[in-house]
Amino acid sequence: MLEKLKxxxxxxxxxxPELKLVTFTWGNVSGIDRNKGLFVIKPSGVEYSNLKPSDMVVINxxxxxxxxxxxxxSDTPTHTVLYNAFPKIGGxxxxxxPWAVAFAAAKLDIPALSTTHADTFYGNIPASDPLTKEEIENSYEESTGKVIVRTFKNRKIDYESVPAVLVSQHGPFAWGETPGKAVYNAKVLEAVAEIDYHALQLTRDNINVPQYLLDKHYYRKHGDKAYYGQESAMSNIHAIHE
Amino acid sequence: MLEKLKxxxxxxxxxxPELKLVTFTWGNVSGIDRNKGLFVIKPSGVEYSNLKPSDMVVINxxxxxxxxxxxxxSDTPTHTVLYNAFPKIGGxxxxxxPWAVAFAAAKLDIPALSTTHADTFYGNIPASDPLTKEEIENSYEESTGKVIVRTFKNRKIDYESVPAVLVSQHGPFAWGETPGKAVYNAKVLEAVAEIDYHALQLTRDNINVPQYLLDKHYYRKHGDKAYYGQESAMSNIHAIHE
Amino acid sequence: MLEKLKxxxxxxxxxxPELKLVTFTWGNVSGIDRNKGLFVIKPSGVEYSNLKPSDMVVINxxxxxxxxxxxxxSDTPTHTVLYNAFPKIGGxxxxxxPWAVAFAAAKLDIPALSTTHADTFYGNIPASDPLTKEEIENSYEESTGKVIVRTFKNRKIDYESVPAVLVSQHGPFAWGETPGKAVYNAKVLEAVAEIDYHALQLTRDNINVPQYLLDKHYYRKHGDKAYYGQESAMSNIHAIHE
Amino acid sequence: MLEKLKxxxxxxxxxxPELKLVTFTWGNVSGIDRNKGLFVIKPSGVEYSNLKPSDMVVINxxxxxxxxxxxxxSDTPTHTVLYNAFPKIGGxxxxxxPWAVAFAAAKLDIPALSTTHADTFYGNIPASDPLTKEEIENSYEESTGKVIVRTFKNRKIDYESVPAVLVSQHGPFAWGETPGKAVYNAKVLEAVAEIDYHALQLTRDNINVPQYLLDKHYYRKHGDKAYYGQESAMSNIHAIHE
Incomplete structure (x- = not known):
């Protein structure tokens, strides 16, 4: 069942682990088959070196x-909420x-300070509100998904052009058209968190990039007028590496 | 004698060294057989690449x-004090x-700022009082153990749910149900020290996590109601990797 | 065509990637044949592991x-401008x-604070003015090249003795007599950005090196009186590694 | 000639390079035969991957x-001055x-803030005075050695118990009883520079360790009463790894 997706x-x-995004088993990726309405996800707490494709669990x-x-x-309910709320994501x-979690612990957005950010994220990567006591105590992982969705709605952020979030006091979730693209976005998020941390220590000036630079860099790689890579706009949909 | 434990x-x-927790020979692990009342420990100052299981030394x-x-x-007397004072630890x-030693040098707790911390440590990882002149000059390594025990007693910290300490001006000790679990906890400690350092530079707000988040994340992985991993509460006792 | 240069x-x-200067495909190197007036450059968005010499594209x-x-x-127009404006560069x-981009995001020069800097860069590595809205919207990559050239002209910096720049809000470009030497200079730039970041956090004193130290270290490795390496002044022209 | 020393x-x-202490060729080690009054040193500007024992150059x-x-x-005159001034060093x-150079650029001592420091360095690792214009322009490398010797003399620091220095605006020199021990000391210096940088950012309190902790840790590993390692005081003289 869903062997290719697994x-x-x-x-x-x-x-x-290859991209140095996890310590021990602290990470998980899922991917969805939209036609069947099923997604597959990593099992809980299994070491990467022991993982096999057939261990993936299928969820409706x-x-x-x-x-x-x-x-x-254990984060499956969060993934479920996101797949329902964000219909165009595939992974x-x-x-x-660690750099992303530092911003999440500080409850701060990762601001758009450079083209490295603008190439992938069309604006700040938002830090969610912290979950309330009630949200944490009742259906915690589902609440996590709901807080993410609420953050994007309240702040009028488009989940397709800003494909990641920091759950405050917790850490990053990223998504994309495919599982591979989601992982790519998670690595970009970590790279820009590292850059931004240092830039913010170097100066107290407002160094957010202007809207026209965001426009230029984001649309250089995304949408109809993209001209980066080998296949115009299609390349960044299929490739795990941009 | 004690071949399996060795x-x-x-x-x-x-x-x-695999987890990048040591430079040269600056680290040691021990494990105890509670039935026999004996523990085994790494020899002093031997390179990891030269170490053999049979080099382990048995101590009562x-x-x-x-x-x-x-x-x-040379830290054997510290281990001895801890095994006597903390009867439920096995390693x-x-x-x-380096990140943990930076907090130890600054004589600061590693505060609970994120779920990465709360998954393993149910509250701040305490920095001990610095050892006094008398404690350093007389039975230094034994005094180190006593200062750790005193820190947990005076601050009413439970050694099972906060399985690590920073000895001020020195560095971290961690423990657990097994030697492998102790090493796991030492790696988590290093990871959260790195995260916390950066979070504390990013903001001057109080960013300690609330008690209900500590409760949720800690008990998601520990105790009767744990639901992380593959075997309910048992999995995190036996696995070196959570 | 130009097989050796390719x-x-x-x-x-x-x-x-060997020198840890790129994540994914975020980098490119070109080299020029001055006699033929042609340069070759990496294709856009191709993974390093898939790259072949024959993939290199020839540009006039x-x-x-x-x-x-x-x-x-996609940065080819920037390279074109630089090859036209800086006639003595070969790559x-x-x-x-990441360290260089942090300074670029902060729109700050990488100051000359140590001999590591002075060995390769005869003064600050300048941060360009940010591109204007018009420059970004019209011929962006060409404008990037023009802003670099203007920065060197306005600040009276010699492109041969300061072979790199930070494009503000974007990142570093470096160059040299050969493609290999350009890569060498890009690595030195990253190394001194890391050193400078930490030095600038350690003190608020003016720690710029004096002119006579710049003179000594730069000319110890460059020009007629160089005496570093195995072949007097020639060695640093041919060697990728100084 | 001197094949074993080479x-x-x-x-x-x-x-x-194994210990990640150098980028490109930016480092050199020498070792002396005190009986013959000759030392051998790495050639200038040769890549580590190309180096052979027979490339080592013999100097009187x-x-x-x-x-x-x-x-x-090119640093040979600095080594010559140090071998003449510090008669008990062998390498x-x-x-x-990079961490050491950050302190050197800031012209700051690496302070003694933890036992990791005290195990090897009996007090602050001093930052020298910057070289004067005259010292830089005349016999620069020899002046570097003289400034190091002057720093130890003026500040009454014992070169045997503090076996390293930061040349301000430049970088570290370390030494020891053997070339291997000198490299060990250079790695410890880098490790404590990293720890100290972070500790100094975490607090503005005075966190220098007290004299009695320096005494305890230093003499636990050095001198007649050493008890770390496998052969009492001898082990730390012969072993490259403590």
């Missing part, structure tokens, strides 16, 4: 296990990558 | 060498991992 | 593709190396 | 080349390791 999700999970859009011998990631990744 | 302690010691709970051709770690590790 | 440019591109000094099946780097490199 | 110096040089205590086909390190190393 392989794709497995491959994307294995990219996390109500968050129920449809196939699999292992417990799915989701969660990590505890 | 292998386990050897394996845990060899994880230290009075701190005396029972078996072994090499000098045990202890000491490192000079 | 190999040289390919080799220099492959040094970028009007910026037109002369040979090659792939789209050239150009662009990266998003 | 091998030893070659091995110590090759440790520099007047700083003249006695044997060797290649130019010796010297110079690097541009």
């Amino acid at each position: 392989q794709e999700v497995y491959d994307a999970n294995m990219r996390l 859009l109500d968050g129920k296990v449809v196939e699999g011998n292992m417990n799915p990631s 989701i990744v969660h990590t505890h990558s | 292998q386990e302690v050897y394996d845990a010691n060899m994880r230290l 709970l009075d701190g005396k060498v029972v078996e072994g051709n090499m000098n045990p770690s 202890i590790v000491h490192t000079h991992s | 190999q040289e440019v390919y080799d220099a591109n492959m040094r970028l 000094l009007d910026g037109k593709v002369v040979e090659g099946n792939m789209n050239p780097s 150009i490199v662009h990266t998003h190396s | 091998q030893e110096v070659y091995d110590a040089n090759m440790r520099l 205590l007047d700083g003249k080349v006695v044997e060797g086909n290649m130019n010796p390190s 010297i190393v110079h690097t541009h390791s």
Whole structure:
């Protein structure tokens, strides 16, 4: 069942240690088959070196296990909420990558300070509100998804052009058209968090990039007029590496 | 004698360079057989690349060498005090991992600022009082153990739910149900020290996590109601990797 | 066509991941044959692991593709401007190396604070003015080249003795007598950005090196009186590694 | 001639990239035969991957080349001054390791803030006075050695118990009983520079360790009463790794 998607999700999970985005098992990737309304996700707490494609667990859009011998990631309800709320995404990744978690712990957006950011994120990567006591105590992982969705709605951020969030006090979630693209976005997020941290220590000036630079760099790589890469706008949809 | 435990302690010691927790020989792991009242520990000042399971030295709970051709770690008296004071621990590790030592040098707790911390440590990782002149000059390594125990007692911290300490001006000790789990905790400590350092530079707000988030994340992985991993509460006791 | 130069440019591109100067495909190197008035450059958005010498694209000094099946780097117009304006350079490199980008995001020069800097850069590595709205919207990549040239002209900086720049809000470009030397200079730039960041956090004193130290270290390695290396002044022209 | 010493110096040089203490060729190690009054040193500007034991250049205590086909390190006059002034050292190393250079650029001592420091350095690692214009313009490398010696004399620092210095605006020199021990000391210096940088950002309190902690940790590893390692005081003289 969904063997090809399981392989794709497995491959994307294995990219996390390669890209130095995880310590131990602190990360998970899922990918969805929109036609079937099913997604597959890494099992909970299994070491990357022991993981196999067949370990991936199949989940429906109500968050129920449809196939699999292992417990799915404990973050499965968060993925379920996001797949329901963000209909155009094909993959989701969660990590505890250290630069991103530092911003999440500080409850601060990762601001758009350079073209490295603008190439992938069309504006600040938002830090969510912290979850309330009630949200944490009741259906915590589902609440996490809901807080993410609420953050994008309240701040009028487009989830397609800003494909990541920091859950305050917790860490980053990123998504994309495919599981591989979600992992790519998670790595860009970590790279810009590192850059921004240092830039913010170097100066107290307002160094946010202007809107016209965001426009230029984002649309150089995305949309109809993209001209980066080998296949115009299509290339950044299919390639794990931009 | 204790061949299986020696292998386990050897394996845990060899994880230290793999996890980038040690430079040169600056670290040691021990593990205890509670039934026999004996623990085994790395010899002093031996390179990791030259270490063999049979080099491990066997010590009793009075701190005396029972078996072994090499000098045990110079920190052996610290381990002895901790095994006597903390009856439920099965392994202890000491490192000079750099982010943790920075907090130890600054004599500051590693505060609970994110879920990465709360997943393993149920509250701040305390910085001990600095040792006094008398404590340093008389039975230094034993005094180090006593200062750790005193810190937990005076601050009413439970050694099982906060399985690590920073000895001020020195560095971290961590422990756990097994030698492998102690090493796991030492790595988490280093990871959260890195995250916290950067978060504390990003903001001057109070960013300590609330008690209900500590409760949620800690008990998601520990105790009767744990639901992370593949075997409910048992999984995090046996696995070196959570 | 230009097979030897293609190999040289390919080799220099492959040094970028080795020297940890790029994430994903975020970098490009070109090299010029001054006699033929043609340069070769990496194709756009191709992973380093898939790159072959024959993928290199040949461009003339009007910026037109002369040979090659792939789209050239989207930064090709920037390279074209620089080859026209800086007649003595033989290679150009662009990266998003993180320490350099932090200074670029902060719109700050990398100041000359140590001999590590002075050995390669005879003074501050300038941060350009940010591009204006018009420059970004019209012929962006060409404008990037023009802003670099204008920065060197307005600030009376010699492009041969300061072979790099930070494009504000974007990142570093470096150049040299050969593609390999350009990559060398890009690595030195990243190394001194890291050193300078930390030095600037350690003190608020003016720690710029005096002119006589710049003179000594720069001319110890460059020009007629150089005495570093194995072949007097020639060695630093031919060697990729100084 | 001096084949065994050449091998030893070659091995110590090759440790520099292994220990991540050098970028490109920015480092050199020498070792002396005190009976013969000759030292051997790395040639100038040769890549580590191309280096052979037979490339090492033999120098006498007047700083003249006695044997060797290649130019010796341009820092040879600095080594010569140090071997003459510090009669008990057997090896010297110079690097541009980044944490140490950050302190050198800031013209700040690396303060004694933790036992990691005290285990190897019995007090602050001093930053020298910057060289004067005259010292830089006349016999620069020899002046560098003289400034180091003057720093130790003026500040009454014992070169045996504080086996390293930061040359202000330049970088670290370290030394030891053997070339291998000098490299060990250079790595400890880099490790404590990293720790100290972060500790100094975490607090503005005075966090220098007290004299009695310096005494305890330093003499635990050095001198007649040392008890760290496998052979009492001898072990730390012969071992490259403590």
